[in-house]
Amino acid sequence: MTRSARPLRALAALASLALGALVLYAALSLPPAQAELSAAVDEAMERSGVTHRVTAILLGFRGWDTCLEVTVLLLAVLGIARAGPASERSGVDRADRAIEPPLAWLVRLAVPALVLGAGHVLLVGSSGPGGAFQAGSLLAAASVLLILAGHGTVQRIPEPARRGLWVAGVGAFVVAGGLALLRGRLLLELPPATAGAWMLGIEVALTAAIATGLASLFAAARAVGGSR
């Protein structure tokens, strides 16, 4: 640490403290409980098409927020794909190198369990804690293990199909929102009778997009590392 960095550090500390105080003030000035909002959710649960409150909020009442979240992920994946090397196959190409027995053992043990677990939390999302984000991240974790072991996952998917999977999440919301508008409903307003099926369809698309997106991020990083 050079001496000239000291004022900078003091400034950073001051700024951090100020931000911390601001956050603390905001947290303390929040209203004690949002009972009326909770009651509104309870009241609308019957028409949401699912029985789990978090899923009903994420995909039904606040679907727009979720749509923006997966858009952020899509932008990150696209940005890294543009910045990365042309070939993302290096993770596969190095499959011939020796893999440590613990890693090979972990892959055999964990990957099937992770895939099974992802399917479970995806389907259970309509009635309990779970859903697309959990299923997608579990699949991505399995994919990371496979990439680490040199097998490759997303790298094996042909480029156009991979891009299709990346945009599947945003695409599902566009389809659901567009159809709702065409039928004279509000944007992303799901028809109560089939809302449950709609949500499951969106969740499947979201899972595919999140899993391939996150795995592609990791594959791109590996490809850069391998080229050095």
Add this chain to the structure above:
Amino acid sequence: MPDGLFDLVLAILLTTLAYGTLTTRELFRAVVLFIAFGFLMALAWVRLAAPDLALAEAAIGAGLTGALLLDAARQVGDDPSDVSDVSDVSDASDDRDHPGGPA
């Protein structure tokens, strides 16, 4: 009240790990501390009755981000212009992942 004690220990550990992650000078050690922080954070979400968040935190926060950071730390460690404990970083990852890379 063992629950309260558990939460207290968890809170202290989380704060300590966060401080250690930010202040340690060795990149590899910082990443390992970050991963440990992520797993304890997942435990905190379980204690807050949010198992779905716990799952996402463990898979993305600790697992995926940790793996990405390990990769990044290895590559930064390869850089000779990096003056922080290079030996420690390269010891830890030890080029097992890229035989074609610099030894």
